[in-house]
Amino acid sequence: MKITRRKFLKVSGLAAAVPLAGPRISLAFSGNKGSDRDILISVYQRGAADGLNIIVPYFDGRYYDLRPTLAVDPPGAPNGALDLDGSYGMHPTMTALRDIYDAGDLAVVHAAGSPHPSHSHFDAQDFMERGILEKIGAYTGWLGRYMELTSPFKADSPFRVLGMGTSVQITIRGNVAAIAMYDIDGFDLYAQEPEANAIRTALQALYPGDDLLDVSAQQTFAAVDLLAAANPLQYAPDNGAQYPETEFSRQLMQIGQMIKADVGLEVAAIDFNGWDHHDGELGILPSMLQEFSNALAAFNQDMGDRMNNITLTTTTEFGRRAYENGSVGTDHGHGGVMFAMGKNVNGGQVYVDWPGLQQQQLYEQGDLDVTTDFRLVLGELLDKRGGGTDLNYVFPDYQMPSFLGIFS
Amino acid sequence: MATMTRRRMMESGLAALVSSMSAGAGAGLAQGMNPARLRERSGTPPTPRVLRQPGKPGFQIGHIPMPAGFADNAALKLNLPPAPEIVQLLNRISYGFLQEELDAAEAMGYEAWVEYQLNYEDIDASELEDILNEFLPTLTMSNAELFELEDFGQAYIELKAATLFRQIFSPRQLFERMVEFWGDHFNIYHQDDVTQILKTSDDRDVIRPNALGSFRDMLFASASSAAMVYYLDNFSNTVFGPQENYGRELMELHTLGVDGPYTEEDVIEVARAFTGWTLTDETDDLFTFYAPFHDFEEKVVLGQVIPAGGGIEDGEFVLDLLADHESTANYLAKKLCIRFVADDPPQSIIDKIAQEYLDTGGDIREMMRTLLLSGEFRNNDALKFKRPTDYLMSVIRTLNPNLTDAYFRLIFDFLITLGHLPFQWPTPDGYPDDSVYWTSTNALLNRWNFGIGAADGGLDYFIQVRIFELMDGARRPIEIVDTLAERILHRDLAADDRAVLLEYASDGGSPNQWLPLAEAVRKARGVVALLLSSRYFQNR
Numbered sequence: 048m049k050i051t052r053r054k055f056l057k058v059s060g061l062a063a064a065v066p067l068a069g070p071r072i073s074l075a076f077s078g079n080k081g082s083d084r085d086i087l088i089s090v091y092q093r094g095a096a097d098g099l100n101i102i103v104p105y106f107d108g109r110y111y112d113l114r115p116t117l118a119v120d121p122p123g124a125p126n127g128a129l130d131l132d133g134s135y136g137m138h139p140t141m142t143a144l145r146d147i148y149d150a151g152d153l154a155v156v157h158a159a160g161s162p163h164p165s166h167s168h169f170d171a172q173d174f175m176e177r178g179i180l181e182k183i184g185a186y187t188g189w190l191g192r193y194m195e196l197t198s199p200f201k202a203d204s205p206f207r208v209l210g211m212g213t214s215v216q217i218t219i220r221g222n223v224a225a226i227a228m229y230d231i232d233g234f235d236l237y238a239q240e241p242e243a244n245a246i247r248t249a250l251q252a253l254y255p256g257d258d259l260l261d262v263s264a265q266q267t268f269a270a271v272d273l274l275a276a277a278n279p280l281q282y283a284p285d286n287g288a289q290y291p292e293t294e295f296s297r298q299l300m301q302i303g304q305m306i307k308a309d310v311g312l313e314v315a316a317i318d319f320n321g322w323d324h325h326d327g328e329l330g331i332l333p334s335m336l337q338e339f340s341n342a343l344a345a346f347n348q349d350m351g352d353r354m355n356n357i358t359l360t361t362t363t364e365f366g367r368r369a370y371e372n373g374s375v376g377t378d379h380g381h382g383g384v385m386f387a388m389g390k391n392v393n394g395g396q397v398y399v400d401w402p403g404l405q406q407q408q409l410y411e412q413g414d415l416d417v418t419t420d421f422r423l424v425l426g427e428l429l430d431k432r433g434g435g436t437d438l439n440y441v442f443p444d445y446q447m448p449s450f451l452g453i454f455s
Numbered sequence: 456m457a458t459m460t461r462r463r464m465m466e467s468g469l470a471a472l473v474s475s476m477s478a479g480a481g482a483g484l485a486q487g488m489n490p491a492r493l494r495e496r497s498g499t500p501p502t503p504r505v506l507r508q509p510g511k512p513g514f515q516i517g518h519i520p521m522p523a524g525f526a527d528n529a530a531l532k533l534n535l536p537p538a539p540e541i542v543q544l545l546n547r548i549s550y551g552f553l554q555e556e557l558d559a560a561e562a563m564g565y566e567a568w569v570e571y572q573l574n575y576e577d578i579d580a581s582e583l584e585d586i587l588n589e590f591l592p593t594l595t596m597s598n599a600e601l602f603e604l605e606d607f608g609q610a611y612i613e614l615k616a617a618t619l620f621r622q623i624f625s626p627r628q629l630f631e632r633m634v635e636f637w638g639d640h641f642n643i644y645h646q647d648d649v650t651q652i653l654k655t656s657d658d659r660d661v662i663r664p665n666a667l668g669s670f671r672d673m674l675f676a677s678a679s680s681a682a683m684v685y686y687l688d689n690f691s692n693t694v695f696g697p698q699e700n701y702g703r704e705l706m707e708l709h710t711l712g713v714d715g716p717y718t719e720e721d722v723i724e725v726a727r728a729f730t731g732w733t734l735t736d737e738t739d740d741l742f743t744f745y746a747p748f749h750d751f752e753e754k755v756v757l758g759q760v761i762p763a764g765g766g767i768e769d770g771e772f773v774l775d776l777l778a779d780h781e782s783t784a785n786y787l788a789k790k791l792c793i794r795f796v797a798d799d800p801p802q803s804i805i806d807k808i809a810q811e812y813l814d815t816g817g818d819i820r821e822m823m824r825t826l827l828l829s830g831e832f833r834n835n836d837a838l839k840f841k842r843p844t845d846y847l848m849s850v851i852r853t854l855n856p857n858l859t860d861a862y863f864r865l866i867f868d869f870l871i872t873l874g875h876l877p878f879q880w881p882t883p884d885g886y887p888d889d890s891v892y893w894t895s896t897n898a899l900l901n902r903w904n905f906g907i908g909a910a911d912g913g914l915d916y917f918i919q920v921r922i923f924e925l926m927d928g929a930r931r932p933i934e935i936v937d938t939l940a941e942r943i944l945h946r947d948l949a950a951d952d953r954a955v956l957l958e959y960a961s962d963g964g965s966p967n968q969w970l971p972l973a974e975a976v977r978k979a980r981g982v983v984a985l986l987l988s989s990r991y992f993q994n995r
Binding site: 094166167168169170212213214227229230234235236237238239241242245246248249250252253254255256259260261263264267271320321323325326372373374376378379411412 | 719874900912
């Protein structure tokens with residue numbers, strides 16, 4: 048083996064710094080135009096976003112009983128909710144997303160989430176990202192397993208699976224290696240001349256194996272090469288899109304730049320942190336929702352017609368308790384809200400089987416119940432917009448009911 | 456390190472930091488950094504980067520850790536030649552070490568070195584502490600004094616700086632590792648409003664006095680630490696509006712573990728027991744038990760009845776109950792073994808440490824002695840991937856470079872990008888401790904860039920490697936590789952890896968050729984860069 052490896056290094060021309068992972072990557076990407084599946088973007092609202100104040104069930108008087116301080120007023124009232132369908136309204140800061148809803152490109156799923164009973168952020172995020180309810184040994188993520196079953200848009204692209212951040216999200220972990228990227232800018236290997244090439248060549252040779260660390264290193268070299276050639280940062284936002292100046296927005300914009308640079312991106316995961324509002328929710332939630340709404344809307348604008356081939360969905364580990372607590376906040380709950388955005392989303396609708404907020408209708412000590420399993424939404428996403436997949440493999444402990452028709 | 460030099464480096468780094476703060480930097484930190492731009496720096500002193508106010512949404516970094524057991528799925532199996540046991544010991548209980556420290560440890564012997572590091576009170580760290588107290592005045596302030604600060608960011612920066620300085624410069628290396636461990640365990644996010652200032656006293660009064668002491672004492676101190684009471688919202692946990700955040704994390708993360716034998720009902724009961732543990736501006740440490748907020752009815756926690764009528768004793772009863780619990784012993788033992796032994800430690804050593812916990816009533820020093828002297832630890836060839844802080848600190852402690860006035864800013868910037876600045880993990884579970892989490896492409900690239908830049912002169916503006924000292928007269932490629940591998944890794948290289956380095960250093964010529972000085976230095980820098988970037992040095 049060892050001699051073979053040395054030989055391999057020689058014959059494969061590693062001295063010329065060709066990526067170990069395969070032959071030199073062609074840059075003639077065709078993207079996914081004409082493909083039967085979309086680029087899928089998974090947004091995670093970490094911390095358990097308060098679905099009841101994001102999509103307000105203003106028709107249900109109990110909502111106002113349970114949240115005397117926190118409730119968002121009905122449409123028509125000053126600073127009232129933005130009406131969606133006569134029963135539900137968006138938080139008043141989310142005008143940008145409401146426009147997309149009105150245009151039919153945004154769908155809302157309410158009382159959605161995982162039936163898993165955990166009220167622990169860590170457990171619930173973990174199970175949701177793995178797409179399971181029981182500890183059944185599935186350590187990969189639902190989107191990662193989906194990717195295991197797909198053939199690439201572009202063979203050998205190291206950017207098929209991208210996690211924005213300092214570490215790869217569980218959602219996208221699987222046997223298709225994922226890249227974590229905090230920022231496109233600076234994603235390169237730096238060494239002084241005249242040694243730079245020789246150092247790089249030797250460094251590649253020092254990670255020869257198939258261990259986790261070796262593979263990660265080989266991926267890194269391939270990614271650096273490709274990114275340097277494709278130069279995604281050259282792409283400014285199109286169609287007058289204006290992203291808020293925040294970390295989440297920058298990372299979402301960079302996903303867009305990666306798409307425009309045609310590097311072979313197929314799925315991306317991105318996090319929006321900080322939704323755990325045990326106190327002071329009135330002070331924090333509005334500005335976060337505005338940022339969230341404006342960032343998604345800017346992405347939609349920026350991508351323009353590309354949204355025919357892109358679908359974005361959002362998840363959060365659980366919703367928040369139906370009634371407010373003693374510190375103008377909400378404790379950990381159960382059912383929450385998901386969004387789906389794209390030209391192939393049957394938008395302009397709130398998909399909901401309202402469980403009710405009467406005491407006997409609440410889950411456990413007082414949570415909005417889950418009537419739509421998050422896996423039903425994501426399963427339909429993969430089936431309709433992901434080109435079809437083996438849903439029993441992706442969601443192994445779930446019998447998929449009939450789809451809701453969220454995607455066309 | 457020579458005393459005067461080290462002192463100068465500590466002082467200059469701190470002085471530069473303080474001046475960059477007073478230049479209007481205020482309370483924030485840059486987000487990430489660009490290695491290309493760092494390399495372009497020359498001449499002028501560093502200016503503060505674009506800074507942000509803490510507490511604003513959007514700054515938080517990272518996400519959630521792997522569940523226990525994830526490591527089973529994808530462990531590191533590198534099959535590198537094993538390191539000598541004393542090298543392994545130093546790798547695990549320090550933030551990197553010089554040849555001189557290894558020599559001292561070898562002269563003392565394995566067990567004696569363990570005792571020396573365990574009895575940290577006897578190791579003189581006064582020089583470092585004096586300097587820190589001189590330059591970082593907020594370290595010694597009470598919570599009430601901290602509240603009077605004009606700029607809360609001063610406390611925030613100073614605590615982070617002190618933490619990193621101690622990791623680099625303290626002779627009490629094992630102790631600082633324990634401080635880091637318990638800081639993760641009782642994690643408090645540094646940007647949750649007033650935790651910017653309150654974490655200072657939590658670190659000083661809760662974590663550091665007990666890091667090699669009594670777990671029970673630390674648990675009690677944490678429960679009434681203003682920073683924790685604020686961070687986990689217990690300040691607003693009252694009989695009129697119970698708030699279960701602290702009660703839940705107390706069991707899930709601080710004591711029993713998520714698989715521990717408690718129910719949702721227990722969470723609510725524990726929350727009731729801690730009603731009234733709140734904050735006031737009438738005491739110096741800001742904590743108080745406020746009886747009118749307390750729920751005086753009976754509670755039942757883990758099957759134990761807490762009779763009606765109790766006050767602050769209710770919470771204390773719960774803390775004792777949890778500290779005595781077997782699940783706590785097992786949970787803490789496993790976490791310690793994951794940190795010091797392997798991502799997936801053998802059950803036999805976990806059981807030993809847990810038993811030590813139960814036998815000694817939670818004496819951390821005894822647990823660590825058992826751990827470090829155990830056969831499972833000493834004969835263990837599993838690798839632990841260095842977390843970013845481990846990596847950066849070990850580059851500096853191993854190379855003993857000249858550090859310029861600007862170096863500390865560099866460390867800050869890299870740690871931000873690598874997602875491992877102290878106290879910056881937003882959720883109460885603390886930074887993850889498994890290799891899978893930290894092994895990502897982005898991380899590797901930035902680590903390589905740090906190691907390479909430190910070695911090849913690219914980051915000379917911040918860190919200047921003393922290449923002649925490291926080379927020790929070596930001029931032939933074979934001497935350069937072997938000398939530097941010994942100085943930096945203190946262990947054997949696999950034959951293949953040595954061949955790669957020789958090929959690099961020889962540049963097509965003979966590994967025995969005598970290189971002109973300039974070329975020898977250039978190649979030596981390259982070899983250092985490669986060693987620091989290699990699998991050997993990425994692990995500990």
